[in-house]
Amino acid sequence: MARNSIGKNLILTSFGESHGAFVGSVLDGFPAGFKIDIQQLQRDMQRRRPGQSNLTTSRNEADEVQIVSGVFEGQTTGSPITFLIANNDTKPKDYDHLKDVFRPGHADILYQTKYGIRDHRGGGRSSARITAGWVAAGSLAKQFLEDPTQNKLPIIITAWVKQIHTIELPKPNQIPSKSKIEESLVRCPDISMSEKMIEAIEKAKSEGDSLGGIIACTIENCPIGLGEPVFGKLQAVLGQYILNINAVKGISFGEGFHVANLKGSENNDSWKMSDNKIGTITNHAGGIIGGMATGEPIYMEVAFKPTSTISKEQQTLDASLNESTLSATGRHDPCVLPRAIPIVEAMANLAIMDFVLEMNFNP
Numbered sequence: 001m002a003r004n005s006i007g008k009n010l011i012l013t014s015f016g017e018s019h020g021a022f023v024g025s026v027l028d029g030f031p032a033g034f035k036i037d038i039q040q041l042q043r044d045m046q047r048r049r050p051g052q053s054n055l056t057t058s059r060n061e062a063d064e065v066q067i068v069s070g071v072f073e074g075q076t077t078g079s080p081i082t083f084l085i086a087n088n089d090t091k092p093k094d095y096d097h098l099k100d101v102f103r104p105g106h107a108d109i110l111y112q113t114k115y116g117i118r119d120h121r122g123g124g125r126s127s128a129r130i131t132a133g134w135v136a137a138g139s140l141a142k143q144f145l146e147d148p149t150q151n152k153l154p155i156i157i158t159a160w161v162k163q164i165h166t167i168e169l170p171k172p173n174q175i176p177s178k179s180k181i182e183e184s185l186v187r188c189p190d191i192s193m194s195e196k197m198i199e200a201i202e203k204a205k206s207e208g209d210s211l212g213g214i215i216a217c218t219i220e221n222c223p224i225g226l227g228e229p230v231f232g233k234l235q236a237v238l239g240q241y242i243l244n245i246n247a248v249k250g251i252s253f254g255e256g257f258h259v260a261n262l263k264g265s266e267n268n269d270s271w272k273m274s275d276n277k278i279g280t281i282t283n284h285a286g287g288i289i290g291g292m293a294t295g296e297p298i299y300m301e302v303a304f305k306p307t308s309t310i311s312k313e314q315q316t317l318d319a320s321l322n323e324s325t326l327s328a329t330g331r332h333d334p335c336v337l338p339r340a341i342p343i344v345e346a347m348a349n350l351a352i353m354d355f356v357l358e359m360n361f362n363p
Helices: 038-048 092-098 108-115 121-126 128-146 178-182 191-206 234-243 256-261 337-361
Strands: 011-016 022-028 065-069 081-086 156-164 213-220 248-253 271-274 277-280 298-304 314-317 323-326
Touching: 011 128, 022 128, 038 065, 038 128, 038 337, 081 128, 108 121, 121 128, 128 156, 128 337, 156 178, 156 191, 156 337, 213 337, 234 248, 234 298, 234 337, 248 256, 298 337
Parallel strands: none
Antiparallel strands: 011 022, 022 081, 065 081, 156 213, 213 298, 248 298, 271 277, 314 323
C-alpha cells in the first residue's frame, strides 16, 4: 500500500495524478477559527504553476484552488481541509510513446514492478504535478506561522535558487528579500548570476537536455528548543518533508559537508546572551544543535537533480525488457528549480507548523 500522508499533529494527505481530473490534498489537524487569506494562497499557487515563463514546461494550468471542506465563512472549522486543483491542460496522447518503454532516470520500471500497473501519462502519480496540493496546504501553514497572534514572532521561511548547473551564488551574509527573489525568472536574488542561469537553461533546452542545481532556504524566528533531542530531531523531520519532493537528491544544514574540513574550534558556535535572549556568535550549525532550534536562522541547502525526461536519445528498456532507445517528447521543465521554490517553502512550513502545534499542545 502506498503512503500518501505525512505529519504527526498536522497531517497532509496527497491525491491525484498528472493527467487525472484533479490533483489536491487534505490537511487535517489545522486549528479552528483561523481566518485564511485566499488571495495569498492563490499567489503561492501562481509561483508554482506550470507555463509561467519560457524556462518552464509549456503546460498551462491556472491552478485555481477550490477549498471544498474545512472552511466556513473564511475561517477554518477544525475539520479536514480539502484542496482541489483541476487539471485542465492535459494532453495524454503526447505520452502514448511512453506506454511501452521505461524512461531513464525515472521510476517507471520500478512502479510497474512494484504495483503491476502504472499511469504513463506524464508520470501519473509520480509526477511533480501532485505537489500543487502540497503548496496549497503549505500556504495555510505559512499564514499560520507568519501570524503574530499565533506566535511570539512571525516564523518566516524564505527560499531562493543558489545554484543552477555550475553557476553558483555564494552563501549570502544576509537573507535575500522575497521581492528581490521574485524579480528573477529563475528566483535567484543576484541579477548578474540570474542572467547567466537563464542563459544556461535556455542552452540546455535548445540541446534537448536539462539542468539541476541547489535551492537555499532559511527559517527565521523558530522558537528556541523546537525539535527533539533524540528521535524527531528538527533537521531529521525537515529532511523527511524536503526529501519527499520530486527530484531532491540531498539536503544539508549550516556548513553542511564542509564541516568535514573544519576543526572543532572552527566549527563550534559559541553561546551568547543578547537582549536577554540566548543565541550564538556564529551560525555554522545552521540554527540547529542537538536536534533543536538555537533561535538563530535555520539555513539549509537542497540539491535537485536535472529533469530526467529529456529529448536526447538515451538507452533504456521496453515493456518486454528488451534493450531500446528513447527520445522523450511531451511537456517538461528543462530545470525544475524556479518552480520548486514554493514547494520547498511549503514543505518546510508544514514541518515547522507540525512542531509548533506539538509545542503548544505540550508546553
